[in-house]
Amino acid sequence: MSMNDIKKPDILTESGTNELEIIEFHLHKTLPSGGYKVCHYGINVAKVREVIRVPDTEDYPNAQSHMIGVFSLRDNLIPLVDLASWLGIPTCEDLTQKIVIVTDFNKMINGFLVDSVLSIHRVSWEHVESPSQFLESGEQDCVVAVVRRDDYLIMILDFERIISDINPELSMDKYDVTQDKNVIIDDSMLAKRQAKTIMVVDDSAFIRKMIEKTLQSSGYNILDAKDGQDALEILEDFVRLAEEEGGTVTHFVDAIVSDVEMPRMDGLHLLKRLRDSSYYAKTPIVMFSSLMSEGNRLKALQLGANDTITKPEIGRMVAMVDGLVLEDK
Structure with a gap:
């Protein structure tokens, strides 16, 4: 060929x-x-x-x-x-x-x-x-x-x-958020982040653990999912719990960081399904991919993503999530 x-x-x-x-x-x-x-x-x-x-x-x-x-x-x-x-x-x-x-x-x-x-x-x-x-x-x-x-x-x-x-x-594994002078990690910021839960969706356990380590080191609570279908099933369970308890899904998850390429359901399809749901229409969603060309970035934004990151740029992750879920940074 x-x-x-x-x-x-x-x-x-x-x-x-x-x-x-x-x-x-x-x-x-x-x-x-x-x-x-x-x-x-x-x-x-x-x-x-x-x-x-x-x-x-x-x-x-x-x-x-x-x-x-x-x-x-x-x-x-x-x-x-x-x-x-x-x-x-x-x-x-x-x-x-x-x-x-x-x-x-x-x-x-x-x-x-x-x-x-x-x-x-x-x-x-x-x-x-x-x-x-x-x-x-x-x-x-x-x-x-x-x-x-x-x-x-x-x-x-x-x-x-x-x-x-x-x-x-x-390797992104070299990045240590605790050594990043651009990311504030003090008692006040840790307390703010510890009140928030981020779902990380990636089929690569290797990449998923790196994202989780970065977000957890800055204070965030983490949920993980191994692909889009796994994430959707978890998020649908949150909807049922919210309805039973008379609350909202924000009690369970504050933002989602998702890969694009994943088995069973890819990240863009997951994004589309969530934006079609009244429960997750406004949930902050970041697409994190090794294939984030300008065309793919525009499409992700058109489908409702709040922002995108190319995988080597894991150093942008915490500041981006801060901007989406913390009311006052």
């Missing part, structure tokens, strides 16, 4: 359609018999810049073992990562028949070495299953979703987690 075969749809800009397009790619796991087993993986088309043949690379000093080297492409110096090596999958070492997927998200460009790229599938997020249906996923899990095909499964990898592991100095 060449990049000419990949029509880059701004799929996230479609108004809460709850659909995405994924590129299916393969790694060929070497077997003791000398043959190989095809392992099926996927990545959102919106994260892919292009698919190329394996370029010539230069060694990079003191690089991680999973990094093959760096290469130049359209004036960008790009690291080439051996994805099979990172995943612990033995594959053929001959690079001549392999392919490189060049990704562009979180304001970073990376190359990932794979054995082949098969095709593009357009699927509804409601048909994309959480890996928790299959196994207990934790913060270190690198699979965020699973797509069923007729006779095999496509594992959607958590590329944010992979890149963070390979480039730890660029």
Whole structure:
């Protein structure tokens, strides 16, 4: 497959359609018999810049073992990562028949070495299953979703987690809100934040824990949800409790921070459903995504988001939430 075969749809800009397009790619796991087993993986088309043949690379000093080297492409110096090596999958070492997927998200460009790229599938997020249906996923899990095909499964990898592991100095995990001079953390502000509860919605346990740590360190109470459907079910329970108790949903949640790409229900569809509800029509909602282009930001705002953040900018999170839920900062 060449990049000419990949029509880059701004799929996230479609108004809460709850659909995405994924590129299916393969790694060929070497077997003791000398043959190989095809392992099926996927990545959102919106994260892919292009698919190329394996370029010539230069060694990079003191690089991680999973990094093959760096290469130049359209004036960008790009690291080439051996994805099979990172995943612990033995594959053929001959690079001549392999392919490189060049990704562009979180304001970073990376190359990932794979054995082949098969095709593009357009699927509804409601048909994309959480890996928790299959196994207990934790913060270190690198699979965020699973797509069923007729006779095999496509594992959607958590590329944010992979890149963070390979480039730890660029990771959001390095951010410490308690050391941020732009964020006030004193007794008064802690007390104000401790009176508020924020729901964090993200299918990546790795990313979710980073957001939670940042908000909790500044004083906020946290609820978490692993995808849009999980969040909607929790929020609908709050509606029933509010009706039973004669109160409002603000007794349970004051604001929502949501990812866009999630199995079962994506963030934009969740946003649309909440804005169509009289209970959550005015709830502050921030969309936090690795794919927040200007077009996607405008669409999120049109659907009713109060604001958006691109995932590397976690340092903006507390001030943004403060502005939405604290009456006097």
